[in-house]
Amino acid sequence: MKDISKEHLVWMYTKMKMSRYFEERMEKAYMEGKQPVFNIGAGPVPGEMHLSNGQEPAAAGICVHLKKEDTVTAPHRPHHNAIAKEVDLKRMTAEIYGKKTGLGKGKGGHMHLFDPAVKFSCGGIVAAGIPHAVGAALAAKKLGEDWVAVAFIGEGAANAGAFHESLNLAALWKLPFIVVIEDNSWGISVPKSDSTCVPFNDVRAAAYGIKGYLVRDNDPFEMYRVSKEAVERARKGEGPSIIEIETYRFLGHFQGDPELYRDKEEVPTLRAKDPIERVKSHLIKEGMATEKEMDALDANIISEVDEAYEFAINSPLPAPEDALEDMFV
Amino acid sequence: MxxxxxxxxxxxxxxxxxxxxxxxxxxxxxxxxxxxxxxxxxxxxxxxxxxxxxxxxxxxxxxxxxxxxxxxxxxxxxxxxxxxxxxxxxxxxxxxxxxxxxxxxxxxxxxxxxxxxxxxxxxxxxxxxxxxxxxxxxxxxxxxxxxxxxxxxxxxxxxxxxxxxxxxxxxxxxxxxxxxxxxxxxxxxxxxxxxxxxEGDYIVPLNKAQVIKEGTDITIVAAQMMTVAAMNAVAGLEKAGINAEIIDLRSIKPIDKETIFKSVAKTKKLLIVDEDYLSYGYTAEVAALVASEAFYSLEAPIGRLAIPDVPIPYSSVLEKYVIPDANNIIAKAKEIMES
Incomplete structure (x- = not known):
């Protein structure tokens, strides 16, 4: 842990905290218009909502090593990944509110965020973003750049054909590609033990002759360390890696998920090990920051997120006939 | 049963x-x-x-x-x-x-x-x-x-x-x-x-549409939520003096053309409503079947309502614009009746 600079730790903390506060506000915003009777299509933020509370180390621990030119693809639960890749927070929030000022002018929604300025995209089909990141890595190699491409996926996606086809390609062509498997234990209601033939997916790296890393218990510091190595190796042309991190899903698969399949004790146990608190107490314990400085940092983070929400809420809706635009360019 | x-x-x-x-x-x-x-x-x-x-x-x-x-x-x-x-x-x-x-x-x-x-x-x-x-x-x-x-x-x-x-x-x-x-x-x-x-087991055939509301003025062919939209349009249609017959397709393949032809022979007019994309969808298929095999039943051009060949947008205001609803059905039916 000592090898992590204050600058990097503060950066990680900022993104994790921002992501958490963003999601906590989204939890409330999403429920507007959905009470007392829940209706997924009602309220200012309708549709499915997959929140990332608890999964922040996966995103912040690797994105701290990335630059603007590096590509990130993310799945249906993308907010923490987007925030860590520094997607435009105002336009992202506006997109989730279905507003004209959103990243996709209200056409995409929370699962379909595209911010080419920071090379971020995500999508609603499991495993589909993996080959896209392989393509970005291929482009970097063709251009002779030292850029890397990172595909974030859930552990369920490691059993999709696209995962295996993509890893073979990336390994075959020795591409600067990293797949980060955010193992939150659950594919909706199906536990990893019922979906995956090996306990940990890092061992699958052997099938492609590449490097595999495993980060236990949502550890942000270990995520930082293995990601640093994987990114450096990718930049140097040493090929792709698999990083699997055991992470936490504090909430349901989607908001409104009754979660009857999950032990009631699980979430409180996970929350007690909150990774954001771990980073914060480390910063304080190592004398890198005072409580007061952390409070000031939190206040800044909260106001930045609040501003994004205000921007989204106050933005105009698209005109109905805008639905017919942007089919072709 | x-x-x-x-x-x-x-x-x-x-x-x-x-x-x-x-x-x-x-x-x-x-x-x-x-x-x-x-x-x-x-x-x-x-x-x-x-x-x-x-x-x-x-x-x-x-x-x-x-x-x-x-x-x-x-x-x-x-x-x-x-x-x-x-x-x-x-x-x-x-x-x-x-x-x-x-x-x-x-x-x-x-x-x-x-x-x-x-x-x-x-x-x-x-x-x-x-x-x-x-x-x-x-x-x-x-x-x-x-x-x-x-x-x-x-x-x-x-x-x-x-x-x-x-x-x-x-x-x-x-x-x-x-x-x-x-x-x-x-x-x-x-x-x-x-x-x-x-409660007991029974069969509904896999190839039969069903007339769920009888009418005399226009046939509306739909499936699933478009059938519901057509039913929701009934009061508005009646207000406009239109007594629609509504057919719930139930089977997409094969399409039960006999039920449709029989209805069109009575109403002489046809509106097809689909929650799928317009081009090459069942609105086109039903229209083609009627035009080629029951053409002389028709007294007006066939109407089609469907998603206007765009992906389904997220924002509610956009999505409502592209998915046909009861109001679209009423407006389109009036247009056909007046043609």
Whole structure:
């Protein structure tokens, strides 16, 4: 842990905290218009909502090593990944509110965020973003750049054909590609033990002759360390890696998920090990920051997120006939 | 019908009851899919079945559609009768080779020597801001290729009767369940998603449309939520002096053209409403059938309402604009009547 600079730790903390506060506000915003009777299509933020509370180390621990030119693809639960890749927070929030000022002018929604300025995209089909990141890595190699491409996926996606086809390609062509498997234990209601033939997916790296890393218990510091190595190796042309991190899903698969399949004790146990608190107490314990400085940092983070929400809420809706635009360019 | 006892059930309960009753009779039937076990299917199609049949017959799968839907094909060839769930029809892309090139063609390519008694059930439809990758119906994409029966029942009675028929059929049946018609607690619970369902087993044929409202002035052909929209348009149409006859397609492939021709012969006018894309959709198919085989029944140009060839947008205001509703139906019907 000592090898992590204050600058990097503060950066990680900022993104994790921002992501958490963003999601906590989204939890409330999403429920507007959905009470007392829940209706997924009602309220200012309708549709499915997959929140990332608890999964922040996966995103912040690797994105701290990335630059603007590096590509990130993310799945249906993308907010923490987007925030860590520094997607435009105002336009992202506006997109989730279905507003004209959103990243996709209200056409995409929370699962379909595209911010080419920071090379971020995500999508609603499991495993589909993996080959896209392989393509970005291929482009970097063709251009002779030292850029890397990172595909974030859930552990369920490691059993999709696209995962295996993509890893073979990336390994075959020795591409600067990293797949980060955010193992939150659950594919909706199906536990990893019922979906995956090996306990940990890092061992699958052997099938492609590449490097595999495993980060236990949502550890942000270990995520930082293995990601640093994987990114450096990718930049140097040493090929792709698999990083699997055991992470936490504090909430349901989607908001409104009754979660009857999950032990009631699980979430409180996970929350007690909150990774954001771990980073914060480390910063304080190592004398890198005072409580007061952390409070000031939190206040800044909260106001930045609040501003994004205000921007989204106050933005105009698209005109109905805008639905017919942007089919072709 | 073999049973006169009737209970009120949601669409999802009606479907799962059909599966349960057939599974009790035939141990070759088993279910595979994502979250079909404890969860009971994301859209409730296997509610309670895990408790009744256990994990050997109600099998949760990894997110490996090519694997488990392909495995249904292999098991069917060995004499099993698999029911597989593709959670959202939008996910067809990852498994279409198994569906289109194999499940749909093996019976034919084998000269009828290999049976494919598979039910592929899948959730369709939008209207709740689930955006472009979770809101499609894709009726036409599945109806287009030969080798599969494609059904899209609307009401709980038909969901049960057609599921029973689909399970008993020796051919692949794509069984499209509309999410909004399942009566799920977390969606908008519309009246059409709850209806009378006989307790015992019965069959609703896989190839028959149904006139759900008789009328004299115009025939409206629709399926699932567009059938509901047409029913919601009835009062407004009557206000405008239009007495519409409404046909619920129920079967996408084959289309029951006799029922449609008979209606058009009476009303002389036709409006087709689809929650799928306009181009090459069932609005085109029904229009072509009527124009080529019942042309002289018509006294006005055929009307078509469908998604205007754009992906389903997320924002409610945009989505409402592209999915036909009762107001669009009333306006279009008036236009046809005045033409």
């Amino acid at each position: 073999t049973d006169t006892k009737v209970q009120k059930l949601t669409g999802s309960k009606a479907m799962s009851l059909a599966i349960e009753q057939e599974m009790l009779k035939d141990d070759k039937i088993f279910v595979m899919g994502e979250d079909v076990g404890k969860y009971g299917g994301i859209f409730g199609s296997t509610t309670g079945l895990m408790d009744k049949f256990g994990p050997d017959r109600i099998m949760d799968t990894p997110i490996s559609e090519t694997g488990f839907i392909g495995a249904a094909i292999g098991a069917a060839a060995e004499g099993f009768r698999p029911i597989v769930e593709l959670m959202f029809v939008d996910f067809h892309g990852v498994v279409m080779d198994q569906i289109y090139n194999h499940m749909a063609k093996i019976t034919y390519m084998s000269g009828g020597n290999v049976k494919m008694p598979i039910v592929l059930m899948t959730g369709v439809g939008g209207g709740y801001s689930d955006a472009a990758q979770h809101s499609q119906t894709l009726y036409a994409s599945f109806g287009h290729l030969p080798g599969m029966k494609v059904v899209a029942p609307t009401f709980p009675h038909d969901l049960k009767g057609m599921m029973t028929a689909a399970i008993r059929d020796d051919n692949p049946v794509v069984f499209m369940l509309h999410k909004t018609l399942q009566g799920l607690g977390w969606m908008d619970q519309i009246p059409a998603s709850l209806g009378p369902v006989p």
